[in-house]
Amino acid sequence: MDIYYLDGKFVTEDNAMISARDLIVLRGFGVFDFLITYNKRPFHLKDHVQRLENSAAEIGLTLTHTGAEICDIVEETVRRNTHHNESNIRIVYTGGVSSDGLIPEGNGKLMVMVTPKRKLPGSWYTQGAKIITLDIERFMPGAKSTNYLTAVWAVRQARRQEAIEAVYVDRNQRILEGTTTNFYFFEHNKLVTTHSDILPGITRSVILDLMKDHFEIELRDIAKDEIKSMKEVFISASNKEVVPVIRINDTVIGDGKPGPGTRKVMQIFRAYTTAYGQGIP
Ligand SMILES: Cc1ncc(COP(=O)(O)O)c(C=O)c1O
Numbered sequence: 001m002d003i004y005y006l007d008g009k010f011v012t013e014d015n016a017m018i019s020a021r022d023l024i025v026l027r028g029f030g031v032f033d034f035l036i037t038y039n040k041r042p043f044h045l046k047d048h049v050q051r052l053e054n055s056a057a058e059i060g061l062t063l064t065h066t067g068a069e070i071c072d073i074v075e076e077t078v079r080r081n082t083h084h085n086e087s088n089i090r091i092v093y094t095g096g097v098s099s100d101g102l103i104p105e106g107n108g109k110l111m112v113m114v115t116p117k118r119k120l121p122g123s124w125y126t127q128g129a130k131i132i133t134l135d136i137e138r139f140m141p142g143a144k145s146t147n148y149l150t151a152v153w154a155v156r157q158a159r160r161q162e163a164i165e166a167v168y169v170d171r172n173q174r175i176l177e178g179t180t181t182n183f184y185f186f187e188h189n190k191l192v193t194t195h196s197d198i199l200p201g202i203t204r205s206v207i208l209d210l211m212k213d214h215f216e217i218e219l220r221d222i223a224k225d226e227i228k229s230m231k232e233v234f235i236s237a238s239n240k241e242v243v244p245v246i247r248i249n250d251t252v253i254g255d256g257k258p259g260p261g262t263r264k265v266m267q268i269f270r271a272y273t274t275a276y277g278q279g280i281p
Contacts, residue, residue: 003080005073005112010080016111023095023104028147030108031055032092035202035238036117039277042078042089043238045071047202051144052091058143062106063093070110077112086117088239092146120240125266128246128258130163131178131235133224137170141177141197151179164243165235170197175222177201181235181243183222186215186261195219203236203269210268215261227251232259234266241273242266 004016024030033052035043042048049067056063065073070091078087089112096107134154139147154166158179165178176194177183182201184193191211193204208217231254233245242265244258258266275281 002084002113002115003077004114005077005110007109007111010077013113013115016113018094018109018111019097021097021101022109023098023101024092024108024146026101027095028145028149029059029061029095029104030093030146031059031061031144032090032146033144034091035089037078037084037087037089037277038273040078040084040086041277041279042074043273043276044202044206045074047205048091049074051200051202052093055143055145056093058140059145061093061095061104061108063108063110064106065110073110074112077114081114084114084116087114088117089114118239124164124240124243126258128244128253128256129165130161130247131165131167131245132158132161132163132249133169133175133227134166135170136168137176137197138168141199144199148179154179163247167235167248169224172221173224175224175227178235178237181237181240184234184236185222185226185230186232186259187218187230189215189261190218191215191261191265192218192220192222194222196221201236201238203238203241206272207236207242207265207269210272211265214264214268230254232261234258234262242269 002013006016033048035048049070092111094109095104136150158166167178168176177198182204227248233253236242244262246253246256
């Protein structure tokens, strides 16, 4: 059985209980962050905890742990799940119980869930995947709030169209990001990704840092209209890493195969995560 941390204790997954009166249950008011391990080492833990703190500040949720305390608790929870080969880590901070069921009172609870990492279909990486676009905007996109109503709705639409992800398009016809991924394309030898009104992905920041020596990088608005001329597209996320996209809605991207730029990103990112698992840097 998996071991979770919940409000000061390590408990088995079946014993991880929070109040039905917690605002996270009643109102979807809470924040979380998600990361995975490489060789049992949590990937960029400090960055994920920093983003959790930013998310909390943005939605107005008071955290009663410091970032360093949260990092220590995550490391300890991973150590207590020795039966995992690699883990998914979900750090959740609840809104807490509120006397009027609406206004937070600063008594949120920290929960760290460590579960086995799931393997994703190999064909996504070798053959590429289909995604769709949907006209939806997220409220407070810079915060990783536990309210994923848009994502649950959007991914279901995607699955019905045999796509693995949906990307949000805003009222100005800009492509923003996927439900749990960031979006990129190549314009000749230039790597382009969106710069605003998105969740700043940790994978995205690692990729941009690694790629600056290999490609010109441009952070800018991406118009939905540009899809028809895109030659290479990929998405990134902590659990999915780098996934080549070969179809958006009914448009085939490039020649319908993962292109050389994307393959280079995948290869360099893989080398980096392997080194990271070995303790470098
Ligand atoms: C809305 C959204 N955008 C982007 C991402 C990718 O972020 P990361 O690379 O940190 O996993 C996520 C991750 O879940 C997300 O929920």
